[in-house]
Each structure stands twice: as structure tokens, then as C-alpha cells.
Amino acid sequence: MRVDWVSLVNFRCYPELDWHPDSDVNLLIGPNGAGKTNLLEAVAYLATLKSFRSVADNALITDGEQAAVIRAGLVGKERERLIEIEVPRQGARRTQVDKTKLRRTTDLLGVLRVIAFLPEDLDLIKRGPAYRRDLLDDIAVQLWPAAHHDQMEFDRALRQRNAFLKQGHRDEATLSVWDSRFAQAGGKVLARRARVIENLQPMLDEAYAEVAHDTTRAIFTYSASWPGDLDRASSADFGARLGGALEQSRPIDYERRMTTVGPHRDEPGFSIDGHEARTHGSQGEQRTMALAVKLAAHRAVAATVGEPPVLLLDDVFSELDPERSKALAAALPDDTQTMITSARPEDIPISGSVWKVGVGVTR
Numbered sequence: 001m002r003v004d005w006v007s008l009v010n011f012r013c014y015p016e017l018d019w020h021p022d023s024d025v026n027l028l029i030g031p032n033g034a035g036k037t038n039l040l041e042a043v044a045y046l047a048t049l050k051s052f053r054s055v056a057d058n059a060l061i062t063d064g065e066q067a068a069v070i071r072a073g074l075v076g077k078e079r080e081r082l083i084e085i086e087v088p089r090q091g092a093r094r095t096q097v098d099k100t101k102l103r104r105t106t107d108l109l110g111v112l113r114v115i116a117f118l119p120e121d122l123d124l125i126k127r128g129p130a131y132r133r134d135l136l137d138d139i140a141v142q143l144w145p146a147a148h149h150d151q152m153e154f155d156r157a158l159r160q161r162n163a164f165l166k167q168g169h170r171d172e173a174t175l176s177v178w179d180s181r182f183a184q185a186g187g188k189v190l191a192r193r194a195r196v197i198e199n200l201q202p203m204l205d206e207a208y209a210e211v212a213h214d215t216t217r218a219i220f221t222y223s224a225s226w227p228g229d230l231d232r233a234s235s236a237d238f239g240a241r242l243g244g245a246l247e248q249s250r251p252i253d254y255e256r257r258m259t260t261v262g263p264h265r266d267e268p269g270f271s272i273d274g275h276e277a278r279t280h281g282s283q284g285e286q287r288t289m290a291l292a293v294k295l296a297a298h299r300a301v302a303a304t305v306g307e308p309p310v311l312l313l314d315d316v317f318s319e320l321d322p323e324r325s326k327a328l329a330a331a332l333p334d335d336t337q338t339m340i341t342s343a344r345p346e347d348i349p350i351s352g353s354v355w356k357v358g359v360g361v362t363r
Contacts, residue, residue, distance in 0.1 A: 001076040001112050002337040003043060003310060009069040010062040012038035019361045021339065023075075025352025028341045034357045036341035040116065040312045043339065046072050046083050047114040047310075048141075049095070049105055057087045065089075074112055077307060081111055109145035113309035115298040117291065117316055124293065125270060125277050125286040132268035135293070140192040142301050142309065143199070147192045154185035158264055165257045172250075179246045182262065187239025189263045194230045194238075197222065197268075199304070203296035208272075210331040211295070211324060212288045216273050225265035288324065291316070295331055308336040316340070317347045325349050 008017040013035045028036045041060075044052045051060060061068040067088040074081040084096040095102045102108055124131050140147040161178040164171075197220045208218035222230040226245035233241075245261045246253075253260055270277040270289050277289050302308040311333070317325045317340070329350040332338060341357075342348050355361050 001074045001081065001307065001310075003046075003112070004073040004075045004080070006039075006042060006046075007069075007071040008039075008042055010065040011042055011060060011068040011070060012062065014038065014360075015062060017360055019355075021337070021355075022353040023337055025350060026337075026339045027345065027348060027350075027352045027354045028339060028357050028361070029345050029354060030341075030343065030357030032343055036357045037118075037314050039357070039361065040314055040339055040341060042070050043072075043310065044114050044116050044312060045070060046085070047109075047112040048138075049085070049093070049108060052116050052118060057093065058089055060087055061089055072112075083108070083111065106145055106148050109141055109148055110305075113142050113301055113305065113307075114312060115142070115294055115301065115309050116312040116314065117294045118314045119316070119319060121290045121294065122287055125281065125289050127278075129267040129269070132270075133263070133266065136193045136196050136268055137189070139196050139200070139297050139300070142297070143196065143304050144192065147189075150185065150188040150192060154182075154189045154263065157182040157185045158259060158262065161259050162257075165253055165259065168257065170254055175250065179243060182259070183239045183243040183246060186242045186263050187235040187237070190230065190238040190242070191233065191235035193222070193263070193268070194232060196300075197230065198232065199300045200293075200296045203299045204292055207295040207299070207331060208288060208292035211291050211327045212285070213323065213327050217271075218289060218292055219271045221269040221271050221276075223267040223269070225261045225267075230266075284321070284324070287319065291328060298333065298336070302333070302336075308333055311336050311338040313338065313340045315342055317349070318342060318344060322349075 002023055003021055005018065005020045008014045019039070028039065030036050041051055041053060067086055070085045072083050074083065082098050086094040095108055097108060097111055124135055137151055157178070161182050164174065164178055201220055204220065205218050209215060224230060226242055228241050242262060249261045272281050272285055272289065277286055281289065298309060298311055320328065326349050332350065340348060345354070355363060
């Protein structure tokens with residue numbers, strides 16, 4: 001699916017906006033603070049129902065207003081779709097697809113797919129494992145929307161087990177119930193992560209080589225908090241491993257009053273020629289790795305669903321040296337609707353439809 005048009009009302013800095021992006025490359029040019037990133041954020045929200053800035057929905061509403069509205073028309077190979085979302089300052093969000101109200105978030109996931117690269121995505125490489133766990137889980141949802149339900153079930157099971165442990169009671173029978181739910185849900189999350197890494201690994205290696213212009217090996221790594229590796233196993237197998245690990249960890253879990261093993265404690269990572277990218281990679285290598293991960297995700301999603309996701313690049317080229325900028329431009333997919341923001345058009349080594357962003361969006 002690609003975005004045919006977007007309409008915003010009271011979204012961030014836009015009291016009202018109608019935009020009809022082109023189907024290929026769109027260059028959004030304007031000074032800092034003009035609203036370029038806000039527009040990409042709105043497009044991403046249509047796909048995920050959450051801000052890629054990791055802020056609450058209230059932050060999306062124009063100051064002084066009571067609700068924001070995002071509407072968009074989508075065009076795919078075989079059909080057109082209409083998404084309408086109202087984000088109120090109070091009360092529940094309202095979402096419609098093709099004029100039908102959604103009962104669950106998962107009903108929207110997969111209608112539009114988006115891969116976004118932001119300046120802060122360097123945190124995926126430089127900061128703690130939580131960023132990389134979220135990355136794997138977010139890509140899993142892009143590939144298989146049902147993964148969202150699995151993740152919600154796991155989060156619920158983790159909260160319930162931790163709530164029981166915090167009470168300080170040693171009740172083996174009750175803890176066994178929570179262990180069973182945790183292991184079953186966690187096994188599904190681990191199986192999804194394993195499939196994500198398996199699907200992306202060859203594409204990550206290829207994309208890194210393209211952007212870096214060398215034959216350096218770029219590899220996903222995964223350090224588990226439970227005995228074993230993230231191999232090609234079923235969710236039931238992973239669940240059984242987690243169940244055994246939870247039983248072994250009970251004494252320390254009782255002592256610490258928290259769950260110390262499981263997907264929430266695992267440490268995904270990246271290596272560059274056998275060295276950990278987070279601790280041994282240069283700034284340029286880390287940035288290249290972050291770009292390669294997003295390019296690999298885009299290629300994997302396109303290959304899996306048969307249609308490329310929309311690609312959002314927020315102020316990416318200004319952070320790259322000229323050689324890496326040209327290499328990234330050459331690595332971008334040809335058959336993808338792409339939206340690129342920049343305050344300096346001369347930084348972008350790729351042609352496309354130019355939109356001036358200031359008071360609205362104009363050619």
C-alpha cells in the first residue's frame with residue numbers, strides 16, 4: 001500500500017492540512033521546526049497507532065484543542081483503503097477502516113506498513129538492550145500483525161507474575177500458574193524474534209556492505225537470559241525452555257521480587273566483523289549499522305508481504321558524510337513510496353518531488 005492522500009486536523013503544528021504525496025520519492029524541505037517530522041509521524045501513526053517518538057497520544061493534539069484527526073486514502077495493487085483516526089484528549093481513540101469501526105488495534109495493523117529511520121535510531125546500536133528488543137518486536141508486527149497480540153499477552157503475563165512476586169508470599173502452586181502463562185506467551189515472542197533475525201540476517205549483511213562500501217560482516221547477535229540459544233525452534237519448544245528456566249530461577253525471583261529470566265531480559269545486539277557494534281564500533285560504523293537494519297527490515301517486509309512498505313527518512317542525509325550519503329541513496333529501493341525530510345536540499349543526493357514545508361505543504 002502507498003499513501004494517496006493525507007488529511008490532518010489539529011495534529012501537532014497543523015490546524016488543518018491536505019497533502020497528496022507522489023507515489024515514488026517525496027522530498028520534504030523546510031527549516032527546523034516547520035513540521036516536516038510531524039508529517040512523517042502522522043503517516044507512521046496510520047500504520048502503528050503509536051508515535052514513533054514514543055510519546056503519549058495527548059502530545060499529538062494541537063495545544064488548546066480537544067482532539068486530533070488523521071485521515072488517509074491508500075492505494076494498493078488490488079484495492080483502495082480509507083483510514084480515519086480521531087485522537088481525543090480525553091476518552092478512547094476512535095479508528096475506522098473503510099468506514100467500519102475497529103474493535104481491536106490488530107485490525108488496523110497490516111493495512112499500511114511503514115519503515116521509518118530517525119536520527120535517534122542510532123540509539124538502537126549505542127544504548128541498552130531494551131531498544132533492540134523493541135526493534136525486533138516492532139519488525140515482527142510489520143511482518144506478522146498477529147505478533148502484536150502475542151506481545152500484549154506476554155506483557156500481561158509478566159505484569160501478573162511480577163505483581164505476585166512483589167507481594168512477598170512464597171506460594172509454589174500459585175507461582176506455577178503464572179509460570180505456565182508466562183512461558184506460553186514468552187515462547188511465542190521468542191519464536192517471532194528468531195524468525196525476524198533469520199529473515200533479516202542475509203539482508204542486513206547485504207545492506208551494510210552496500211552503505212559501508214566494504215565487505216565487513218554485519219551480524220545479529222542474541223544473548224538469552226535463559227539456558228540455550230535463539231535457534232529455529234517452535235513456540236512450544238521455547239515455552240518449555242522458559243518453563244524450566246523459571247523453575248530454576250524461583251529462589252532468586254522470590255528474593256528480588258521480580259522475574260529475572262525471559263524475553264524481557266534478553267540482550268539482542270549487532271556485531272561488525274566479530275566485534276560488538278555498541279562498544280567497538282565507530283560513530284560512522286554505528287550509524288551505518290542502524291541504516292542497514294532499517295533497509296534490511298524494509299526488504300524483508302516487502303519480500304514477505306509482496307508489497308513494499310512506505311519508507312520514511314527523517315533528516316538522515318545531513319548526519320552522513322558524502323560517501324555514505326551516496327551509498328545510501330544507491331541502496332534505497334526503486335519501487336517504494338519514500339518520504340525524506342531535510343532542512344538543506346543540497347544534502348540529499350537523490351531526486352524526487354520537492355515539497356516546501358512551512359505554512360502547510362506546497363510544491
